[in-house]
Amino acid sequence: MPKQLFCCLEHPFPYSIIQTYGEVNQLGGVFVNGRPLPNAIRLRIVELAQLGIRPCDISRQLRVSHGCVSKILARYNETGSIFPGAIGGSKPRVTTPNVVKNIREYKQGDPGIFAWEIRDRLLADAVCDKYNVPSVSSISRILRNKIGNLSPPNQYENGKQAPPQSSLSYNHIYPYSYPNAMSPSGTKMSNPPGVPVTGGHVSISRGWPSPHTVSNILGFRAFMDPSAISSAEGYVPKMEDWGSVNRATFPSAHGVNGIDKSSIDADIKYPQPSSTLSSYVPACAYSPSNQYGVYSGPAGSYVSPGHHWQAQGTSHSHPGGGVAMHPSDIHSSMAFKHAVRDGDRKPQSPLSKQQHEALSNVHGLNLSTSSS
DNA sequence: GCCGTCACGGTTGAC
DNA sequence: TCGTCAACCGTGACG
Numbered sequence: 223m224p225k226q227l228f229c230c231l232e233h234p235f236p237y238s239i240i241q242t243y244g245e246v247n248q249l250g251g252v253f254v255n256g257r258p259l260p261n262a263i264r265l266r267i268v269e270l271a272q273l274g275i276r277p278c279d280i281s282r283q284l285r286v287s288h289g290c291v292s293k294i295l296a297r298y299n300e301t302g303s304i305f306p307g308a309i310g311g312s313k314p315r316v317t318t319p320n321v322v323k324n325i326r327e328y329k330q331g332d333p334g335i336f337a338w339e340i341r342d343r344l345l346a347d348a349v350c351d352k353y354n355v356p357s358v359s360s361i362s363r364i365l366r367n368k369i370g371n372l373s374p375p376n377q378y379e380n381g382k383q384a385p386p387q388s389s390l391s392y393n394h395i396y397p398y399s400y401p402n403a404m405s406p407s408g409t410k411m412s413n414p415p416g417v418p419v420t421g422g423h424v425s426i427s428r429g430w431p432s433p434h435t436v437s438n439i440l441g442f443r444a445f446m447d448p449s450a451i452s453s454a455e456g457y458v459p460k461m462e463d464w465g466s467v468n469r470a471t472f473p474s475a476h477g478v479n480g481i482d483k484s485s486i487d488a489d490i491k492y493p494q495p496s497s498t499l500s501s502y503v504p505a506c507a508y509s510p511s512n513q514y515g516v517y518s519g520p521a522g523s524y525v526s527p528g529h530h531w532q533a534q535g536t537s538h539s540h541p542g543g544g545v546a547m548h549p550s551d552i553h554s555s556m557a558f559k560h561a562v563r564d565g566d567r568k569p570q571s572p573l574s575k576q577q578h579e580a581l582s583n584v585h586g587l588n589l590s591t592s593s594s
Numbered sequence: 595g596c597c598g599t600c601a602c603g604g605t606t607g608a609c
Numbered sequence: 610t611c612g613t614c615a616a617c618c619g620t621g622a623c624g
Contacts, residue, residue, distance in 0.1 A: 247620060255617050256605035290619050292598060309617040310606025475605055 258306035259286060259294075267291055267456025268298050321356060324349045325364050337361040 244254040253259065263284055270280045277295060281288040298304055321344065328340045337358045344350045356364065 245620085253619060254605085255603065255620080256620055276596080287620050288597070289621070296598085307617055308607090310608075311616065312608040312614075401612080577601080 247285065247287055249285040249287065251287075253286075258309070259290065261305060264294050264304045264306070267294050268304050271295050271298075321349060322364055325361060329365060337365065342364075352481060
């Protein structure tokens with residue numbers, strides 16, 4: 223991975239650390255190419271935006287590229303979710319066993335049926351919806367590969383009547399909330415009952431509707447609760463090191479705001495690294511080896527004593543400074559940033575005390591009001 | 595200077 | 610077990 227060490231002559235990241243954990247962007251922020259920002263930062267971006275902070279200021283304060291801020295905010299506005307989309311994997315399979323079964327039955331009922339007819343019937347019988355109905359070519363492939371040798375038994379005793387039986391139920395069995403389905407493969411996991419099926423994209427908020435609304439973010443502690451956050455994201459392991467902010471308010475290892483963790487997990491597209499981890503260990507997309515400071519890695523975990531990972535900052539109480547974005551450090555990082563950068567940059571949209579308090583109250587994040 | 599958009603290089607995970 | 614593929618990511622540049 224080429225290190226992009228442009229920028230920031232003042233960036234506080236020792237090269238060895240950057241080399242190990244990520245890259246430094248032009249704003250001095252650390253990121254891992256190809257990996258999403260920590261949810262804490264994503265959340266902060268949304269919070270700040272809600273508070274009226276301009277995206278450009280958010281970008282500078284959090285040291286995230288403005289393109290990223292723009293994207294996250296756009297995503298949030300569109301979906302209500304701050305979470306990244308599912309990374310990797312394949313689209314949910316449409317050729318589920320039930321679909322195959324129905325196709326087989328259609329074929330048995332009418333050996334001369336065309337693939338497009340089957341497709342129509344799948345839709346008509348509500349076996350599939352328009353979002354997960356197999357393509358004609360897929361149906362042809364199924365016919366060829368899976369049903370090809372099917373010698374039509376005396377199917378005509380059934381006439382061409384399509385088995386009406388399962389029509390409606392299949393949608394419940396395979397309610398893909400594609401593409402964000404936790405488990406695209408219907409064979410592995412179906413959406414929890416009640417989870418709306420959206421044919422579209424970004425179903426995160428659909429599948430997990432409320433916790434990401436503005437009101438929830440700004441008002442409901444459940445989501446703002448670091449535990450909720452962490453359980454929703456996956457940076458967990460290290461969020462423990464985020465200080466009291468994270469743990470103090472952890473409600474339960476198995477539930478967040480009344481939402482059963484399992485269902486939350488199900489909404490998170492990332493498989494949990496370990497079920498034995500704290501329930502706040504989210505479906506982290508980050509493998510431990512991939513975690514680096516800014517991604518919640520405890521500063522100490524990668525900031526060796528030898529490194530003065532002292533972030534440009536004044537936030538001495540947090541070795542990670544503005545780098546390891548401890549939730550509790552988010553403000554600190556901003557603060558140190560102000561302290562350090564105010565001199566070389568136009569005044570940012572500083573948070574008023576009121577705003578700051580508002581932020582501090584948000585999900586009980588214990589944002590230090592100290593700018594030092 | 596701000597902001598939306600896009601290409602790019604990268605990661606991830608199902609197949 | 611490994612390669613492929615297609616999803617996603619954030620950055621940086623452009624207009």
